Amino acid sequence: MARPVSPFPTDLELEILKILWEAAPQTVSEIREALARVGRDLAHTTVITMLGTMVSKKQIKKLEPESGKAFRFVPLVEHHDVSRRMLGDLFERVFAGSAEAVVQGLFDVADLDQEELAQLRKLLNKKTKESRE
Numbered sequence: 001m002a003r004p005v006s007p008f009p010t011d012l013e014l015e016i017l018k019i020l021w022e023a024a025p026q027t028v029s030e031i032r033e034a035l036a037r038v039g040r041d042l043a044h045t046t047v048i049t050m051l052g053t054m055v056s057k058k059q060i061k062k063l064e065p066e067s068g069k070a071f072r073f074v075p076l077v078e079h080h081d082v083s084r085r086m087l088g089d090l091f092e093r094v095f096a097g098s099a100e101a102v103v104q105g106l107f108d109v110a111d112l113d114q115e116e117l118a119q120l121r122k123l124l125n126k127k128t129k130e131s132r133e
Helices: 011-022 028-037 044-056 079-093 099-109 114-132
Strands: 060-063 072-075
Touching (some): 011 028, 011 044, 011 060, 011 072, 011 079, 028 044, 044 060, 044 072
């Protein structure tokens, strides 16, 4: 029996989306080259197959070629929307909806410098102020 389609991008789909969020539209060759730069050296046909799957999942759109040039691809999903949905799923499934557990987990795995800690403090202070209003 086939595995159910995930509402979230696979690791490779996410890599392709990151490439397209950074600069779009891009051709298959450009996407393949960008994937190789991040350590995903895939066959041209593999990238074509993956892009076709992503078009079917409505994650990206295939643009018609301009006067004999190659097809180009653009993202149909926004980075913010994907990251928010994925983080929400992680928040519920892994941390049982506990914001404290998420923050503790972040402190356990991330090597935060003083600037990042200051930014987190600002965010917490802002959220605290908003919740009082």
